[in-house]
Amino acid sequence: MPQIVCPQGHESQETDFCSVCGAKMAEPPAPATKCPDCDAPREPANAAFCESCGFNFATGAHGEPKPIASAWEVLVTVDPALRTEESPAAPVSFEPLRVRLNDGSNLIGRRSEKRAVFPQVALDFDDAVSHRHALIELADGRIALRDVGSANGTRLNGSDVEPLRDLALKDGDQITLGHWTRLTVRASAG
Amino acid sequence: MNQFKAEVFQNAYLPVGSPEVNAIMTVTVESALGLGSTGDKVIGVIFDASGSMEGGKIHAAKDATVRLIWMLPAETTFFVIAGGEHGVLMAPLARATSDNKQAAIAAIKRVKAIGGTCISTWLGRALEQFSLMPGAIRQCILLTDGENEKEDEPLLDSMLNACEGQFQCECRGVGADWKIEELRKISARLLGSTDIITRPDLIEADFKRILEQALNKDVSDVALRLWTPQGARVKFCKQVSPDIVDLTGRARQPAPQLFDYPTGAWGKAESRDYHFCIEVNPGGAGDEMLAGRASLVVTTSGVESKVAEARILAIWTDDESKSTRLDRRVAHYTGQADLAQSIHDGLDAHARGDEETATALLGKAVRLAYESGNEATTRLLRRVVDVESEEQGTVRLKRQVAKEDAMALETRSTKTARLSRP
Numbered sequence: 001m002p003q004i005v006c007p008q009g010h011e012s013q014e015t016d017f018c019s020v021c022g023a024k025m026a027e028p029p030a031p032a033t034k035c036p037d038c039d040a041p042r043e044p045a046n047a048a049f050c051e052s053c054g055f056n057f058a059t060g061a062h063g064e065p066k067p068i069a070s071a072w073e074v075l076v077t078v079d080p081a082l083r084t085e086e087s088p089a090a091p092v093s094f095e096p097l098r099v100r101l102n103d104g105s106n107l108i109g110r111r112s113e114k115r116a117v118f119p120q121v122a123l124d125f126d127d128a129v130s131h132r133h134a135l136i137e138l139a140d141g142r143i144a145l146r147d148v149g150s151a152n153g154t155r156l157n158g159s160d161v162e163p164l165r166d167l168a169l170k171d172g173d174q175i176t177l178g179h180w181t182r183l184t185v186r187a188s189a190g
Numbered sequence: 191m192n193q194f195k196a197e198v199f200q201n202a203y204l205p206v207g208s209p210e211v212n213a214i215m216t217v218t219v220e221s222a223l224g225l226g227s228t229g230d231k232v233i234g235v236i237f238d239a240s241g242s243m244e245g246g247k248i249h250a251a252k253d254a255t256v257r258l259i260w261m262l263p264a265e266t267t268f269f270v271i272a273g274g275e276h277g278v279l280m281a282p283l284a285r286a287t288s289d290n291k292q293a294a295i296a297a298i299k300r301v302k303a304i305g306g307t308c309i310s311t312w313l314g315r316a317l318e319q320f321s322l323m324p325g326a327i328r329q330c331i332l333l334t335d336g337e338n339e340k341e342d343e344p345l346l347d348s349m350l351n352a353c354e355g356q357f358q359c360e361c362r363g364v365g366a367d368w369k370i371e372e373l374r375k376i377s378a379r380l381l382g383s384t385d386i387i388t389r390p391d392l393i394e395a396d397f398k399r400i401l402e403q404a405l406n407k408d409v410s411d412v413a414l415r416l417w418t419p420q421g422a423r424v425k426f427c428k429q430v431s432p433d434i435v436d437l438t439g440r441a442r443q444p445a446p447q448l449f450d451y452p453t454g455a456w457g458k459a460e461s462r463d464y465h466f467c468i469e470v471n472p473g474g475a476g477d478e479m480l481a482g483r484a485s486l487v488v489t490t491s492g493v494e495s496k497v498a499e500a501r502i503l504a505i506w507t508d509d510e511s512k513s514t515r516l517d518r519r520v521a522h523y524t525g526q527a528d529l530a531q532s533i534h535d536g537l538d539a540h541a542r543g544d545e546e547t548a549t550a551l552l553g554k555a556v557r558l559a560y561e562s563g564n565e566a567t568t569r570l571l572r573r574v575v576d577v578e579s580e581e582q583g584t585v586r587l588k589r590q591v592a593k594e595d596a597m598a599l600e601t602r603s604t605k606t607a608r609l610s611r612p
Contacts, residue, residue, distance in 0.1 A: 017480030017501070020447075022419030022470070024478045 032057060072101040072143055074121060074136070075184040079176070087179040091125060100188070101136060101143075108175075108183070109133045126178035128152050133177060134161075136169070136185075143169045143185070152178065193220035194456075194486050196498035199519040202505045203512040209472045210425070211481040213502045214519040218461040219409070230326035232267045232283070233258075233404055234316050234357070235397075238334040238364075239272040240307045247335055247364055248303040250390030254333075256295050258397045262286035263405065267326070269319045270294055273334070274305035277315035283322050309338045309376070310345035313353050320357040325491070327455050328357035329404035330380070331397065333387075335364040338372055350379045355411075358382050358454050360400050363601075364390055366593040370600055381454035383433060386601050388594045406457035409488060413442075413450040414464065415496075417483040420447065423469045427451055430523040431463035434530055434604040450487065463608075465523050466502060473506045480504075519609055522562060526606040529558040529567065533603035537574075537596055540587065549575075549587055555603075557583030564607035570599040 005011060006018030006025055013019040034041050040052035049055065054062050076097040080090040099121050109119035112131045121136070123129045130150040137144050144166040147154040154161045155176045161167060175183040200213035235258060237251040255270060262268055263286065270281040280301060281294030312332070320328045338346060353359075359380035361373040364387045373384040387396050414437075418424060427449070429435040441449035453462070468481050482502035487494050507513055536551030552575050559567040560580035568580070573595040575585040 018419075019417070020420055022422075022480040024480070
C-alpha cells in the first residue's frame with residue numbers, strides 16, 4: 001500500500017485523515033472533465049485519451065507514448081543445444097533476427113490476436129514461450145529484465161530468474177527461454 | 191453478513207482554542223450470526239447457598255434455578271454452582287438434554303443453605319467450567335443475598351482479574367442485606383448488570399429475562415476500538431445506554447494511539463450508545479482534524495475483523511452560532527449521567543442524615559428525570575420522596591423509606607432513557 005503524506009509531514013495509512021496526527025488530508029485535484037488541448041468533453045469521465053484529438057490524459061501528450069531513441073537491441077537466435085527431452089526439434093533454418101528496443105517497455109512473448117497481445121519481441125516460433133513472458137524496460141539510460149510470471153520461466157546467463165523482479169542488463173547478456181530460444185542483449189552503435 | 195452499524199452524533203464545531211471534543215456513538219446490530227463465536231451458548235448459574243439464605247430464599251433460588259434449567263433449549267450447554275464458603279459444582283458442564291437436566295435438578299434439590307459467603311471461590315469454579323468451551327457465548331448468573339466475607343475481598347479482586355474477558359456475569363441481589371458496590375464491582379468487570387430482586391418470589395421472572403437475553407446473543411468478544419491522534423487524551427469513554435458503564439479505565443492498548451474497550455456479547459437488534467470525551471491539541475479558526483476513529487472489532491479464532499467504523503471530527507471556528515450549539519444527544523446523556531450522580535450522592539447524604547443535601551439532590555434528580563422523560567427513574571424516585579413539582583424539582587423526603595426501595599433506586603439509577611425522536 002502506498003504511503004500518503006499528511007500536511008504535517010506524517011506518513012499516513014488512511015486517506016481521509018492522517019493516521020498519526022488526525023490532520024485532514026488535502027483533497028486530490030479533481031480529474032479533468034474536458035480535454036485541455038481541444039476542449040472536447042472527456043467521455044467517459046475516466047477515459048485515457050481524448051476522443052476528439054487523441055490527447056493522453058495521463059502523459060499530457062498526443063497519442064501513444066513516443067518511441068525513445070535507444071541504443072539497445074536484442075539478437076534472436078535458435079540454439080538447438082538448449083533443447084530438453086520433451087521439446088520438439090528445433091527449426092533448422094532460422095535466420096537470426098535483430099530487434100531494436102524502441103519503447104520504454106518492451107514485451108517478450110508470443111503474438112495472440114484473440115488476447116490482443118502484440119509483443120515487441122515476438123517469438124511466435126517457440127510455443128514454450130508465454131504470450132506475456134517477460135519485459136525489457138528502458139528508463140534513464142538503464143535497461144532491466146523482468147519475468148512477468150511466465151509459465152516456463154526465463155534464464156539470464158544460465159541462471160533462473162525470479163519472477164516479477166527487475167534485473168539490470170548489460171551488453172552481451174544472454175537471455176534463454178522457451179524450448180531453444182536465445183536472446184543476446186546488445187548495445188548497438190548508433 | 192455482519193450488520194453492525196455505527197453512527198456518530200456530535201457538534202463538530204468548537205470555539206477556537208477549545209480542546210474538548212464530545213460525541214455520542216450509537217451502535218446497532220441487525221444480525222450478527224456467524225460472527226466471532228462458534229454459535230454454542232453456555233449458561234452458568236451460581237446461586238447463594240450460604241447460611242443466610244436459609245428458609246424461603248433458598249427455596250425460591252432453587253426453584254428458580256430448576257425452572258431456568260427446564261427452559262434451556264436442548265442445544266445450549268449449562269452448569270450449576272451452589273455458593274457457600276466454597277463454590278460447589280452441583281451440575282458440571284453438560285448439554286441441556288432431558289437426562290442431564292434431570293440429573294442437575296436432582297442434585298440441586300439436595301442443596302442445603304449452610305456456611306459463609308466467599309464469592310471468589312464461586313467465580314473460580316465458574317471459570318473452570320467456562321474455560322472448557324472458549325469459543326462459545328459464555329453467560330453467568332450470580333444470585334446472592336448477603337455480603338461477601340471480609341477475608342475474601344483480596345481474593346475476589348485477583349479472581350476478577352482472572353475472569354475478566356472469560357465470561358460475562360449478571361449479578362442479582364435478593365432482599366436488602368447485600369452490598370450494591372460489591373455486586374457492581376463484579377458485574378462491571380464481567381460486563382453484566384447488577385439489579386435488586388426485592389422479594390424471593392420474583393427471582394424466577396428475573397432469571398427468565400436474563401436467560402432470554404443471553405440466548406439472543408450471537409456474537410461474543412466484541413471490542414470498541416478508539417483511535418486518537420498523537421497528543422490526544424481520552425477524558426472518558428462510557429456506555430450511556432441502556433445503562434451507564436464507565437469504560438475509561440478498562441482499555442487495552444494494542445498499539446500506541448489505539449484503545450480497545452471490552453463490550454462483551456451482542457444480540458440481534460441490540461443497540462447501545464457510547465459517549466466519548468477526547469482532549470486534543472486545539473487548532474486555529476478553520477482547522478479541521480479527526481479527533482477519533484471509533485470502530486467495532488470482532489475477534490474470530492485470533493483474527494480481528496472490523497465490522498463498523500465512525501469518525502469523530504473537530505472543526506474550529508470563530509462563528510459562535512456554530513460552536514455554541516450543543517448536540518441534542520450529547521446534552522441528553524450528559525444529563526442522564528448527572529441524574530445518576532445526583533441520585534447516588536442524594537441517597538448517600540440521606541444515609542448520613544444530611545436531609546438538606548439529600549432533599550436538594552433528589553429534587554434535582556426528579557427534575558432531570560422529568561426533563562429527559564426517564565419515567566422508570568421517576569417512578570423509583572417517587573418511592574423515596576414525595577414530589578410537589580416535577581418541573582421545579584421540589585420534593586420532600588419520605589419519613590419512612592423501605593431499604594429495598596432505596597436500593598432499587600440506587601441500582602437502577604444508571605439505567606438511562608433513550609432520546610425520543612425530535
